[in-house]
Amino acid sequence: MQVLRKLLFPISLIYGIIVFLRNRLYDVGIFSSTSFTTKTICVGNLSVGGTGKTPMIELLVRTLSDNHEVAILSRGYKRKSQGFLLSDDKTSVENLGDEPFQLKSKFPKVAVAVDVDRRNGIHQLEKMVDPDVILLDDAFQHRKVKPEFSILLTAYDSLFTKDWYLPTGDLRDSKREANRAEVIVVTKCPSNLSQSEKSKVLLSIKPKSHQKVFFSYLVYNTDLKGAEISLESLKDKKVTLVTGIANPAPLENFLKSYGIVFDHLRFNDHHFFTPTEIENLKRKDTILTTEKDYVRLRSKIPNLHYIEVKHEFLFGENELFKEELKQFMSKNS
Incomplete structure (x- = not known):
């Protein structure tokens, strides 16, 4: 498989050029990004593969839902329904998709909706639910929406900085797009990650002045x-x-x-x-x-x-992460 991926390197170059041009068209305003009055928090990654997006959404719900009306909007990957769907107690996993259904099962009081068209999905949630904040699941590369706050996830053993474009690598978006994130979370770290190892990762990521980087590991119940x-x-x-x-x-x-x-x-x-x-x-x-x-x-x-699995932050960063969310929610849109 690795040999085949290397042989496909020319295709990855073409893919990278397409990704660059697409992002550039958004950057200069030829393609438009829509902002919304409702607060939006985007959770996503730059690579295909698991970085722990659903446990991160769960963490955000637990952190925010005591004081805010929270809604979740997902694509609903591989679901059998079409268009916008706001879940209720009769919605099936087949029509909602497995990850949104998991979230609805765990947080029955939270509005969970799916729509490939994220702009339409947000409009529908504003009209039907009027939440304080909408969590956009796996939406970092969906630039038709301009979220107010973005959380980029990258796995410790496969940092986006060391990856390459599909199909040779796992990148589905440009590394430079990481600059759009307010927070970067390095997930799936060893629970005994040292300060020197943390420093090496920070040197690789090179966060911008406006960015905070957190390190988390998975905890299994x-x-x-x-x-x-x-x-x-x-x-x-x-x-x-x-x-x-x-x-x-x-x-x-x-x-x-x-x-x-x-x-x-x-x-x-x-x-x-x-x-x-x-x-x-x-x-x-x-x-x-x-x-x-x-x-x-x-x-x-x-x-x-x-x-069950959840994120825990290393180096005593749990409260610092919550404080970032609290500050965002306290800002006027």
């Missing part, structure tokens, strides 16, 4: 959901790990470090399981999966458990 048991109780069981996420490596590493022995059935990101796959999974003794996969499987598979 050892009290499993789906059925209330502990991860400890799985040590003597025959476990099958089922994942349909972009990068399951951190979860794999955590389970191995915890002493869980498992077979891993790995599927593509946002995978919707076929009837044959479901029947195969039903024959497994104990299935452990991610929360995103659980929302697609929960009514179909017995002995199904999922493990």
Whole structure:
């Protein structure tokens, strides 16, 4: 696969030129970006693959929802519905998409909507919900909307600064677009990241004067959901790990470090399981999966458990991050 990606280098050059020209047309105003009266916070990345966008949205909801009316707008990738859809208690995972459905299940009082057209989605939410703030999930490269506050995520082991354009690399946008972010979060760091390693990353990113950089690691909840048991109780069981996420490596590493022995059935990101796959999974003794996969499987598979994950900030930065959000919300639009 790596050899093939290198052979496709000429295509990545063409892709990079197209990306540059597109961004340049927005920069000079030939393509227009729309601003909104409702506060908007964009969460996204420059590369394809998992950087922890959904756990970051969850963190923002937990931080903001006590004092503000929060709404979430997502594309709803691979959903079976079309156009704008505001979820309710009857909306299915197939029509909403797995990640928005996960968010709605976890935060039932928060308005969760999907629309490929982000501008229309924001207009509809302003009209139907009138929230204090709209969280734009995976929208950093969608420049038709000009968010007031942008959070750019980049994974510690695959920094955007060391990446290259698709298909040779994983970049879907230009590295220089990182300058549009107010906050950069380096996710999936080792929990024991040293100050010297932090300094090396900062030298690689070279943040601008207006930018704050935070470092986070993933924390897995050892009290499993789906059925209330502990991860400890799985040590003597025959476990099958089922994942349909972009990068399951951190979860794999955590389970191995915890002493869980498992077979891993790995599927593509946002995978919707076929009837044959479901029947195969039903024959497994104990299935452990991610929360995103659980929302697609929960009514179909017995002995199904999922493990929650969240971001925690290193170097005592939890309160500093919350203070950034508080300052943004206190500003007049």
